[in-house]
Amino acid sequence: MSLSRLWARGWQTVLVVLVCLAGFGVRLVDLYDPPLDFHPTRQLRSAILARSVYYQLSPDADPQQREAAQALAQLETYEPPILETLVGGVYALLGKEALWAARVMNALFWLIGGAALLQILRGAVPFWASWLGLLFYLCLPFGVIASRSFQPEPWMVMWMLLATWGLRRWQAAPDQWRWALITGGLTGMALLVKVVAGFFLLPVLAAVMLAGGLGKMLKRPQTWALAALSAAPVLILYLGFNAQRSGDFLSFWTVALSGLVLTTNFYADWLAMVKGLTGLAYLPAALLGTLLAGREHKPLLIGWWAGYALYGLLFPYQYTTHEYYHLPLVALIGLSLPFLAAPVVERLKQEAWVWRLAALGVVLAAAGYALFVARSTLVAKNYPYEPESWRRVGEAIPAGSSVVALTADYGMRLRYYGWRSIAASWPAGADLKLFSMAGSEAGDPLEAFASLTEGRQYFLVTAFSELDAQPELKQILTEHYPIFAEGNGFVLYDLQNPLPEAK
Structure with a gap:
């Protein structure tokens, strides 16, 4: 490798690390404040489950308090409390309840998702374009606040991005067993964390198979192994052990409220929600980026967009009232925007260094402002009493x-x-x-x-x-x-x- 390429890779790594440090740091603002700043019902539910795990793992805990913690944790569950169990284990290591640990863990999981995002885009767009996607993913104020909250959604998005990265690698070499098995495991884990990840990943898999020739893909044993590994956890857990509760959830939230999708207000409220969370301009920009994506990445992005639309149509009430249902959209826009930015990056390469530096300044100013807004939102809300x-x-x-x-x-x-x-x-x-x-x-x-x-x-x-x-x-x-x-x-x-x- 030439010295110039080593130098380029070095400063690119530095830029990525700086963005990650800034994104991680802003998520630690107001770290010790009670988790009441973002959907407290959902966060406190996870906190109650984690506390129960902590008392079960603490041999010195008061028996009456342990019993009370376990009784209070008897809540309806629609997904396995994996994250809450991990956080409870961290509590045990620390020797105390520490709600801030959940924020740190989810912030780290979100960073891992950012690394997967870069890997998905690697080789498809110039570095600067993928770096812009990472900036959006890490600096969007809504993403900052939601991705540090104590609930499984940020962790789910991480697994979705990792599964998409694995699928991209398998897509490049579908005859290889290694990536078929890895992708199946990653997809299965995403669905195990929250089964709704399947609304995104299954359309992605279908789009990849159609793009690669459905008949040819179905003849490969690797395809069936990937599908089996993806589906096994969900079939065993949700259908085998939790079928009635899962059915009740779908019956109320999907069937009973399905009439909402036939009203114009639903779509207006959906767009209003997106406007408030990301800014409406990013939506068409990301869709245009999808249209400009290359042959390998277009099926991945189309699958994600199809999943986002399907998710909203099946859970119409939550899509217009619960912001965290749109957390996968942050990753989706981060994946799509770089393909729209790529031609701009290539054009800037032809300009003098002063104009390239000015463009970098504009981007950094926008990212800095986004981080400032996120920080201001976090410090503006305090619940010490x-x-x-x-x-x-x-x-x-x-x-x-x-x-x-x-x-x-x-x-x-x-x-x-x-x-x-x-x-x-x-x-x-x-x-x-x-x-x-x-x-x-x-x-x-x-x-x-x-x-x-x-x-x-x-x-x-x-x-x-x-x-x-x-x-x-x-x-x-x-x-x-x-x-x-x-x-x-x-x-x-x-x-x-x-x-x-x-x-």
């Missing part, structure tokens, strides 16, 4: 009692910080709207209250704006039941001893 507040709420609830609650995050803050679970959650306004979309209209408030509180001992209210928005419920509670306990931000009504005039 939440843990203690919810601990006090938990102390006000008698141990072992059955509680109905109108509260935030379906009781997850109370479950994690207050060490108390709720027996039932009174629906908030957003829940009532969701039930209406699914074809289940709200019934009589008195009947609903009687049904939900039957056999319960207390009714907890912490979401007072929601209580004000439901005057019938407010009237029932304030006129018929005494206050058992109250404090800053909560009221606990006693359902066992109704007021004399209400009996």
Whole structure:
């Protein structure tokens, strides 16, 4: 290798490392803040599961506390808690609960995904074009915030990118067993982490097979080995051991809400979501990049785009309300943009060094601004008093009692910080709207209250704006039941001893 090529590879490596360090560093901002800045329901659920693992692995833990942690972790599961188990293991190594460890781990997983992204693009576009894709992937403010959150989605995206890299290698040599087996294992792992990864990876595999000649690909034993390794974990776990729960999930979120895809509002809300997360201009730019991709990479990108569209059509409600469902889009745009940037990079090579330097300055300024926005968003939200507040709420609830609650995050803050679970959650306004979309209209408030509180001992209210928005419920509670306990931000009504005039 010539000296000039060694020099070029050296500074390219330095640039990649600098971007990775900047991307990793910004994800560590506000590291010790409670995980309430981004979809707290989802993050606290993972935290509760990880805590249970930690207490199981800690021989010196108080037996009663261990039992309580395990009881509180009895939550509905739709995917195996692999990430939560890993985080719980890290807790055990550290000798304490450390929620920041989950942020560090997911940030590292996201960096590994970035390395896979570069490998997928290697040789297909100039270095500078792939570097731009990495910049987008690591510096987009939404990506920064979502990819450090304590939930399996960032880890899933990492496995999806690794599987796509493996598929790209197998695509180049489909007769080789090595990459067929590696790709099958990586794909299976992605589906094991979250089965919805299949909405992306299966279309990618189908597109690659069609591009390589379907009949020819189906005759290769490597193809069937890859498919078997990909499908085995999902078939064993989700269908063999979790079939009923998986079916219930699809029945409600897909079948019951399928009518949304027939409305224009759904697509308008989808685009509005994308605009808020990435900026709308990146969407057509990435699609144009896909059209400009070479013969080897176009099937990969088309498969990803098809998967993104399919994912949204099957889960229409989440696509317009849950930002983290769009986390794979960050990787997809990062993979697609370099093919649009490649002609620009080639054209800049013909310019004088001063103009090339100016172009680099523009890109770095844009990336720096994106990182600044991400950092500002993280430091603007702080929740230092939440843990203690919810601990006090938990102390006000008698141990072992059955509680109905109108509260935030379906009781997850109370479950994690207050060490108390709720027996039932009174629906908030957003829940009532969701039930209406699914074809289940709200019934009589008195009947609903009687049904939900039957056999319960207390009714907890912490979401007072929601209580004000439901005057019938407010009237029932304030006129018929005494206050058992109250404090800053909560009221606990006693359902066992109704007021004399209400009996």
